[in-house]
Amino acid sequence: xxxxxxxxxxxxxxxxxxxxxxxxxxxxxxxxxxxxxxxxxxxxxxxxxxxxxxxxxxxxxxxxxxxxxxxxxxxxxxxxxxxxxxxxxxxxxxxxxxxxxxxxxxxxxxxxxxxxxxxxxxxxxxxxxxxxxxxxxxxxxxxxxxxxxxxxxxxxxxxxxxxxxxxxxxxxxxxxxxxxxxxxxxxxxxxxxxxxxxxxxxxxxxxxxxxxxxxxxxxxxxxxxxxxxxxxxxxxxxxxxxxxxxxxxxxxxxxxxxxxxxxxxxxxxxxxxxxxxxxxxxxxxxxxxxxxxxxxxxxxxxxxxxxxxxxxxxxxxxxxxx
Amino acid sequence: xxxxxxxxxxxxxxxxxxxxxxxxxxxxxxxxxxxxxxxxxxxxxxxxxxxxxxxxxxxxxxxxxxxxxxxxxxxxxxxxxxxxxxxxxxxxxxxxxxxxxxxxxxxxxxxxxxxxxxxxxxxxxxxxxxxxxxxxxxxxxxxxxxxxxxxxxxxxxxxxxxxxxxxxxxxxxxxxxxxxxxxxxxxxxxxxxxxxxxxxxxxxxxxxxxxxxxxxxxxxxxxxxxxxxxxxxxxxxxxxxxxxxxxxxxxxxxxxxxxxxxxxxxxxxxxxxxxxxxxxxxxxxxxxxxxxxxxxxxxxxx
Numbered sequence: 001x002x003x004x005x006x007x008x009x010x011x012x013x014x015x016x017x018x019x020x021x022x023x024x025x026x027x028x029x030x031x032x033x034x035x036x037x038x039x040x041x042x043x044x045x046x047x048x049x050x051x052x053x054x055x056x057x058x059x060x061x062x063x064x065x066x067x068x069x070x071x072x073x074x075x076x077x078x079x080x081x082x083x084x085x086x087x088x089x090x091x092x093x094x095x096x097x098x099x100x101x102x103x104x105x106x107x108x109x110x111x112x113x114x115x116x117x118x119x120x121x122x123x124x125x126x127x128x129x130x131x132x133x134x135x136x137x138x139x140x141x142x143x144x145x146x147x148x149x150x151x152x153x154x155x156x157x158x159x160x161x162x163x164x165x166x167x168x169x170x171x172x173x174x175x176x177x178x179x180x181x182x183x184x185x186x187x188x189x190x191x192x193x194x195x196x197x198x199x200x201x202x203x204x205x206x207x208x209x210x211x212x213x214x215x216x217x218x219x220x221x222x223x224x225x226x227x228x229x230x231x232x233x234x235x236x237x238x239x240x241x242x243x244x245x246x247x248x249x250x251x252x253x254x255x256x257x258x259x260x261x262x263x264x265x266x267x268x269x270x271x272x273x274x275x276x277x278x279x280x281x282x283x284x285x286x287x288x289x290x291x292x293x294x295x296x297x298x299x300x301x302x303x304x305x306x307x308x309x310x311x312x313x314x315x316x317x318x319x320x321x322x
Numbered sequence: 323x324x325x326x327x328x329x330x331x332x333x334x335x336x337x338x339x340x341x342x343x344x345x346x347x348x349x350x351x352x353x354x355x356x357x358x359x360x361x362x363x364x365x366x367x368x369x370x371x372x373x374x375x376x377x378x379x380x381x382x383x384x385x386x387x388x389x390x391x392x393x394x395x396x397x398x399x400x401x402x403x404x405x406x407x408x409x410x411x412x413x414x415x416x417x418x419x420x421x422x423x424x425x426x427x428x429x430x431x432x433x434x435x436x437x438x439x440x441x442x443x444x445x446x447x448x449x450x451x452x453x454x455x456x457x458x459x460x461x462x463x464x465x466x467x468x469x470x471x472x473x474x475x476x477x478x479x480x481x482x483x484x485x486x487x488x489x490x491x492x493x494x495x496x497x498x499x500x501x502x503x504x505x506x507x508x509x510x511x512x513x514x515x516x517x518x519x520x521x522x523x524x525x526x527x528x529x530x531x532x533x534x535x536x537x538x539x540x541x542x543x544x545x546x547x548x549x550x551x552x553x554x555x556x557x558x559x560x561x562x563x564x565x566x567x568x569x570x571x572x573x574x575x576x577x578x579x580x581x582x583x584x585x586x587x588x589x590x591x592x593x594x595x596x597x598x599x600x601x602x603x604x605x606x607x608x609x610x611x612x613x614x615x616x617x618x619x620x621x622x623x624x
Contacts, residue, residue, distance in 0.1 A: 109481015
């Protein structure tokens with residue numbers, strides 16, 4: 001049985017009806033979507049995107065590093081009799097770790113349950129260990145700052161300053177383990193170098209804070225820390241990108257690429273500035289700001305590169321197929 | 323504290339259970355999956371999972387897209403220009419003698435229309451022997467059950483989200499309006515009552531098989547041999563090997579193409595395997611920071 005539309009011009013659009021021969025008349029189905037290629041399922045990511053918000057978590061990577069680095073530099077300042085700089089470091093550390101803790105809690109899906117972090121002590125979970133590290137470090141950083149400003153309990157203050165300087169580096173470097181211990185290609189693949197990137201960056205940012213906040217005649221330890229920190233940061237970053245191989249392109253492209261480039265330029269400029277601006281208050285402050293901004297760009301860059309590497313299934317496959 | 327990588331025979335025992343039942347698992351044989359999505363529906367119904375968007379993706383028949391906080395079974399659809407194997411229409415033509423007529427050969431004489439196959443596969447949480455989600459969970463909300471499966475305790479999870487990027491298969495995810503993470507429990511409530519999980523119960527072709535993992539592994543090995551003999555040379559098992567990067571899956575698969583084609587990672591390794599080395603490097607970095615600052619101290623004392 002055929003269906004025919006009769007028009008003044010004659011018959012047209014004769015359709016074959018049930019005698020239709022598959023594929024005989026024009027209408028082959030056309031693929032309207034990209035073909036599934038064997039190397040991915042419609043280009044969809046294999047692993048899930050981190051749910052962490054950049055401002056909270058990359059912000060914490062930066063501020064936690066700043067806090068830990070500042071505590072160590074504060075102890076160095078105190079031991080060398082530079083009390084104004086020590087105070088700047090202690091106040092900076094308290095402020096940074098305070099804001100960090102707030103950001104970490106804010107980032108939880110159920111912030112009111114933050115105390116569940118202290119339910120268990122679990123070495124296989126860097127976040128569990130980090131919670132305990134923060135518990136060991138945070139109050140000490142607080143006591144160190146408050147006793148310094150108020151002048152009360154100087155002996156307790158000295159002990160707290162020492163303890164904060166000892167646990168501060170743990171805060172700095174554990175954050176690298178925190179993000180490396182995931183299936184995110186650009187994070188996991190960098191686990192050997194990232195703690196050193198963060199350590200160098202933390203020292204540089206702490207030095208930056210001192211250059212901004214402390215009187216110029218006390219800042220020579222900060223200038224030394226700036227150069228050492230920036231050197232470690234830039235060297236470790238280069239090694240990290242080499243270790244990442246093809247995945248390193250996530251740190252060179254897009255928003256992460258811009259951030260990582262800015263980090264390199266700002267950190268290098270800040271370190272050079274720190275050595276050249278001994279006599280200029282404004283120059284010192286500017287160098288300090290560059291170091292702080294550089295460290296922030298490093299953390300946000302690493303964070304964004306990780307997200308980019310999770311979003312494209314290619315990176316997951318290439319790290320497993322080589 | 324159990325082992326963090328490598329083969330592990332007694333998963334529940336390693337987690338501290340004594341006198342525990344056998345390790346239970348899923349064997350999903352995708353070669354008999356018909357893409358009906360009954361598993362998706364049964365899972366949602368039984369577990370009272372909220373609706374998560376009725377979207378039209380325009381990619382094949384898959385509008386679910388993938389596993390998520392609100393999708394614990396996901397049926398993938400893959401269209402390929404490739405023959406499935408030696409295909410036999412299975413028709414009985416009675417007394418007419420068609421022997422010697424190569425029907426498939428005739429069908430594919432002029433074009434490649436015979437070279438077409440649908441791959442359908444129901445994906446699910448793998449309930450890894452070494453589960454990264456469980457390892458990294460800072461609250462203990464994720465735990466190992468006596469059946470060797472991995473389950474989230476929703477009354478403890480605080481939504482830190484660490485398990486989400488830790489999972490090498492992209493299974494577990496955060497429910498946005500709820501804040502906590504959710505995933506397949508292998509119907510912990512049902513299996514505790516000796517019922518099979520809802521998806522396996524609903525599967526009309528037994529593509530989803532539930533049972534003691536050891537039995538499933540034997541059955542799966544036999545099934546691969548059977549398919550290989552029938553000319554389906556693409557048939558291979560995925561996640562069945564206790565020597566793989568996650569110590570083998572509690573839910574494993576028979577696939578007909580590379581894992582990537584199904585959106586599965588080809589050779590995942592539990593991230594925690596490198597954790598001891600990570601802590602060592604972090605320790606060295608912390609020591610470097612202290613050493614560098616000590617050098618600054620020595621230099622600035624002058």
